[in-house]
Amino acid sequence: MKRLSILLIALLLLVACAGPKEGLEEVVGNDQQKAVEDNKSSKQGKTDGAVEDNDNNGEEDKGFEFEANGVVIAMNAEMAPIIEKLGDPMEYFEADSCAFEGKERMYYYSGFEIHTYEKEEIDHVQSVVFNDDSVSTKEGISLYSDFSSVIDAYGEEYTLTEGLYIYERGKSQIKFLVEDDEIVSIEYVAIVE
Amino acid sequence: MNKKKFGLRVAAVCFLFIAIWLLQRLLMPKYVSAIVEGSLIEEYYREETSHDVIFVGDCEVYENISPIALWDNYGITSFIRGGAQQLIWQSYYLLEETFKYEKPEVAVFNILAMQYDEPQSEAYNRLNLDGMRMSKEKIKSINASMMEDEHLAEYLFPLLRYHSRWNELSWEDFKYIFNKDKISHNGYYMRVDIQPVKTIPKPKKLPSYEFGEKAWEYLNRMVELCKENDVQLVLIKAPSIYPHWYDEWDAQIKEYSEEHDLLYINLLQKADEVGIDYNTDTYNGGLHLNISGAEKVAVYLGNILKETYGLKDHRDEPELSSVWQEKSRFYNEMREKQLRELEEYGYLKSLGVEKRED
Numbered sequence: 001m002k003r004l005s006i007l008l009i010a011l012l013l014l015v016a017c018a019g020p021k022e023g024l025e026e027v028v029g030n031d032q033q034k035a036v037e038d039n040k041s042s043k044q045g046k047t048d049g050a051v052e053d054n055d056n057n058g059e060e061d062k063g064f065e066f067e068a069n070g071v072v073i074a075m076n077a078e079m080a081p082i083i084e085k086l087g088d089p090m091e092y093f094e095a096d097s098c099a100f101e102g103k104e105r106m107y108y109y110s111g112f113e114i115h116t117y118e119k120e121e122i123d124h125v126q127s128v129v130f131n132d133d134s135v136s137t138k139e140g141i142s143l144y145s146d147f148s149s150v151i152d153a154y155g156e157e158y159t160l161t162e163g164l165y166i167y168e169r170g171k172s173q174i175k176f177l178v179e180d181d182e183i184v185s186i187e188y189v190a191i192v193e
Numbered sequence: 194m195n196k197k198k199f200g201l202r203v204a205a206v207c208f209l210f211i212a213i214w215l216l217q218r219l220l221m222p223k224y225v226s227a228i229v230e231g232s233l234i235e236e237y238y239r240e241e242t243s244h245d246v247i248f249v250g251d252c253e254v255y256e257n258i259s260p261i262a263l264w265d266n267y268g269i270t271s272f273i274r275g276g277a278q279q280l281i282w283q284s285y286y287l288l289e290e291t292f293k294y295e296k297p298e299v300a301v302f303n304i305l306a307m308q309y310d311e312p313q314s315e316a317y318n319r320l321n322l323d324g325m326r327m328s329k330e331k332i333k334s335i336n337a338s339m340m341e342d343e344h345l346a347e348y349l350f351p352l353l354r355y356h357s358r359w360n361e362l363s364w365e366d367f368k369y370i371f372n373k374d375k376i377s378h379n380g381y382y383m384r385v386d387i388q389p390v391k392t393i394p395k396p397k398k399l400p401s402y403e404f405g406e407k408a409w410e411y412l413n414r415m416v417e418l419c420k421e422n423d424v425q426l427v428l429i430k431a432p433s434i435y436p437h438w439y440d441e442w443d444a445q446i447k448e449y450s451e452e453h454d455l456l457y458i459n460l461l462q463k464a465d466e467v468g469i470d471y472n473t474d475t476y477n478g479g480l481h482l483n484i485s486g487a488e489k490v491a492v493y494l495g496n497i498l499k500e501t502y503g504l505k506d507h508r509d510e511p512e513l514s515s516v517w518q519e520k521s522r523f524y525n526e527m528r529e530k531q532l533r534e535l536e537e538y539g540y541l542k543s544l545g546v547e548k549r550e551d
Contacts, residue, residue, distance in 0.1 A: 093391075093392040093478070095477075098230070099230035100228060106392075161400060163401075164400040177400055187397075
């Protein structure tokens with residue numbers, strides 16, 4: 001009897017003291033209404049300060065950055081300051097996340113689009129996709145360039161899957177999709193933990 | 194050991210198990226006022242009568258088709274065993290499990306899930322798996338769905354996964370510890386609000402447009418399962434405009450359905466024929482339909498199912514009629530409640546929906 005009581009108390013203590021496992025907050029969180037309300041006031045995030053990787057991990061972890069009209073767009077950076085500098089997009093699309101709070105947003109600018117994700121109810125850059133050859137990477141690669149120019153600019157440390165060449169730096173990737181030696185898609189992607 | 198001592202020990206063991214069970218019930222998310230999609234799978238077990246049609250698939254089934262409209266217009270009984278980002282192996286095992294309870298005339302699978310060949314997220318796994326009753330199908334589905342850092346034990350004993358919710362418990366966790374309010378209409382998630390399509394996102398170029406091996410394997414298994422159970426399998430693509438449904442994907446499904454003598458209905462291509470107006474029939478810019486759109490899809494689909502498979506009109510059967518009248522009453526009540534809420538607040542406050550700026 002005593003042993004059972006100890007077992008029960010130990011079990012209750014284990015449950016009470018255990019820390020949360022990462023990555024399931026959206027499932028276990030039950031304060032969704034508050035999240036929605038907080039979302040309204042904080043969605044736009046900071047509107048001042050530099051447009052930079054908010055993880056601030058220093059130069060060596062600095063990932064790939066795209067530059068448009070003098071505005072540097074780093075992956076995982078907060079979106080609000082970027083919009084402030086780039087101006088309103090030509091088109092905008094938002095997609096509800098199935099079931100969970102949070103939206104995937106797409107901002108269309110001339111020649112490229114920015115996709116965002118929500119983290120702690122603030123929009124962050126998820127990816128930048130090139131739509132035509134009017135824009136290029138900082139290293140001078142644009143759509144329809146020869147693949148050899150990618151090797152010249154980024155080197156040979158890539159992973160290759162079905163014509164998709166992926167380079168990784170810091171918490172970002174740049175992906176080149178190659179067909180018949182021509183680049184048909186360029187995308188910067190944030191590595192989100 | 195005397196009898197009294199033995200009795201005390203048995204009582205203590207029982208008490209321990211009951212305490213653990215209660216704790217588990219308390220700590221598991223309830224999915225009633227938020228993330229209601231987590232309640233969809235388990236609502237099937239409340240059903241007392243069988244169904245002519247079972248739908249499986251992702252949000253494109255549980256948000257886009259109204260079983261009540263199928264009943265009202267054709268007397269067809271149906272249930273949607275859909276879940277958020279339901280993967281094809283989850284749909285397969287749900288069908289396998291469903292066939293243990295009943296043999297419908299038709300099973301309808303929404304084929305958007307063919308795009309995924311690997312498990313995607315624990316959060317979505319939970320919405321599709323936690324609500325399943327314990328069965329060998331559930332265990333097989335868990336094994337097929339787990340991400341690298343997930344463990345079978347955490348699904349079998351959810352207390353191991355949800356123990357850390359103890360400091361997040363709300364009144365809802367206590368209120369719904371034993372019984373939960375019904376939130377769906379035979380698996381259909383109702384929304385009456387409107388947000389028209391303004392922008393259609395440009396489809397991204399993909400490195401490969403071929404569906405993966407695992408996706409094909411489970412589609413093959415689904416075909417076999419339906420054959421073995423003498424159930425007609427129908428493939429559909431719901432009329433959601435996003436995520437993009439590529440022509441290359443459509444061609445593969447068309448070819449497959451011809452080879453296997455299956456009916457494939459691409460409702461996205463037939464949106465005009467269905468009567469979908471993307472200005473009024475969607476509540477989130479074309480991703481999902483609202484009640485108006487879901488009823489149009491049900492009317493269109495119901496006619497095809499009735500004509501092709503000769504599904505019987507059950508409206509003159511007193512027992513079924515009475516069950517479905519009650520379902521219609523709940524459906525119409527919820528519709529009215531949502532409309533009133535929309536009028537009062539301008540958005541669906543009770544569903545935790547964000548108020549739109551526009």
